[in-house]
Amino acid sequence: xxxxxEAVAEIISETSDIPLEEITPEKNAFTDLGIDSLDFxxxxxxxxxxxxxxxxxxxxxEELNENNALVDEYFVLSKLCERIDEVIAAKDA
Amino acid sequence: MLLEYFxxxxxxxxxxxxxxxxxxxxxxxxxxxxxxxxxxxxxxxxGVLLIETMAQASGFxxxxxxxxxxxxxxxxxxGAKMRTFVEPGAVLMVNAELEHDGSGFAKTRAEISSDGxxxxxxxxxxxxxxxxxxxLKSNMLDRFSQISRLAAE
Numbered sequence: 001x002x003x004x005x006e007a008v009a010e011i012i013s014e015t016s017d018i019p020l021e022e023i024t025p026e027k028n029a030f031t032d033l034g035i036d037s038l039d040f041x042x043x044x045x046x047x048x049x050x051x052x053x054x055x056x057x058x059x060x061x062e063e064l065n066e067n068n069a070l071v072d073e074y075f076v077l078s079k080l081c082e083r084i085d086e087v088i089a090a091k092d093a
Numbered sequence: 094m095l096l097e098y099f100x101x102x103x104x105x106x107x108x109x110x111x112x113x114x115x116x117x118x119x120x121x122x123x124x125x126x127x128x129x130x131x132x133x134x135x136x137x138x139x140g141v142l143l144i145e146t147m148a149q150a151s152g153f154x155x156x157x158x159x160x161x162x163x164x165x166x167x168x169x170x171x172g173a174k175m176r177t178f179v180e181p182g183a184v185l186m187v188n189a190e191l192e193h194d195g196s197g198f199a200k201t202r203a204e205i206s207s208d209g210x211x212x213x214x215x216x217x218x219x220x221x222x223x224x225x226x227x228x229l230k231s232n233m234l235d236r237f238s239q240i241s242r243l244a245a246e
Binding site for chain 2: 038041042044045048049054055056057058059061
């Protein structure tokens with residue numbers, strides 16, 4: 001069964017044209033992989049579709065605007081996948 | 094349509110904000126300064142303005158769905174296909190439907206037809222953001238009211 005990280009890595013690779021082997025759990029989507037906010041909309045769309053969820057991007061953006069130090073908490077891929085798993089769990093609850 | 098003012102939609106014929114669908118009408122004028130350059134001696138509606146037309150129809154549907162509390166801004170156009178030429182005087186029917194209602198963004202599928210023939214189609218992504226000022230919000234409400242009222246008459 002595909003893990004959340006494997007699915008997200010494939011989505012990022014396809015939408016942002018980044019080789020799959022460069023996408024590792026400790027990478028930050030923005031600062032390490034060079035993804036920008038427009039690219040991330042495509043990624044968010046694909047994640048929503050793949051998992052049947054609605055990741056709370058507006059809420060995350062508001063929280064980041066208040067405290068930019070949180071950027072790793074949301075966009076390091078291992079953390080991002082944890083948050084996606086939380087959204088999936090909340091949907092299935 | 095007032096091409097030079099980017100006023101693309103003339104009538105909203107059908108709108109269902111909950112389902113995320115809209116059918117709008119756009120009447121291509123016989124004359125426009127745009128046709129002086131595109132193209133001299135052979136006037137055609139520029140493809141980018143057809144994309145804008147699909148975006149505006151999608152945008153009015155999203156505005157209605159958002160109850161004018163936020164504004165959709167064009168972010169991404171995917172797979173736009175211009176299938177045939179559009180000449181002055183054409184009557185365009187613009188269909189758009191919500192493909193995905195994300196958090197802070199939305200994606201639609203839109204197409205334009207004329208005389209039952211598909212003219213163009215695309216998928217369009219919007220960022221959903223607060224209105225930058227009350228003037229824009231007021232103007233969008235006025236324009237929406239105008240083209241909705243015309244449809245009801």
